[in-house]
Amino acid sequence: MKKHLLALTALLFAASLAFAQQFELSVQANSGLFHFSGKSATATSQVMQYGSNNQNYTNNPYGNRNGFSYGSTLQGQFVAKSGFIWGLGAGYEVLRSQVNIDKYTPLIYITFNDVNTVYTDPSFAVKGHTNLQNQSINLNPYIGYRFLLHKVKLDILPGVDVGIILKTKDEGSVKDNNGKTYPVDYARTKAPTDVRLRLGAAASYGKWALNASFAHGLTNYLSRVETDLTGSGGSSTTTLTAHSELMRLGVSYRIY
Secondary structure, X not given: OHHHHHHHHHHHHHHHHHHEEEEEEEEEEEEEEEEEEOOOOEOEEEEEEEOOOOEEEEOOOOEOEEEEEEEEEEEEEEEEOOOEEEEEEEEEEEEEEEEEEEEEEOOOOEEEEOOEEEEOOOOEEEEEEEEEEEEEEEEEXXXXXXXXXXXXXXXXXXXXXXXXXXXXXXXXXEEEXXXXXEEEEEEEOOOOOEXXXXXXXXXXXXXXXXXXXXXXXXXXXXXXXXXXXXXXXXEEEEEOOOEEEEEEEEEEEEOO
């Protein structure tokens, strides 16, 4: 199987060299807005305290509010005489979603009252927000077409993002009504590799170009089923879902 894949890759590369009018190599800097969609994505959550070291974390970090994100990319592409484009981008990105926080819950206190165990709720109101931050290597294979508009070249570039997650953490801070701050800096299990459908466009003049793209995630960050008790004493199951969505804006410079 691996030999067949290598042979196919070599064939495609040879075809690229044979039919491409030119090869272009560019560097790109991006900023963007990143958030989650799906049934488990939320606008508001709470910060909770955990473990013997009293570490704070966000109860549901999958915020549907946009967080500021950024990255850089090295992009190589072949442009055929017909205007057909195929290429690959590879880069490093920091993607951050945001969720508002309205409550803080310290460690749960337990009291014993003769027969019954009573769980008290020590939660209190706070204000602030936290971010779920993913550091990743992003690969973007794509195809597309180039339109010539006088001196401006417009490339339409549908493709796929493959976000290989390096590190995931929960960060931010909230304040109570007395002004006391509760920081959040919680290392989470690495998120799964994030595969996204992507539609991009680039308008270039000379060696410089403006880039824009939107990507919708196919990967479910919460691929598990949760069982909830109903009021009738039965149970129901629901699949938890959180998918990434990312809008990028950037500028690139063609070095070759």
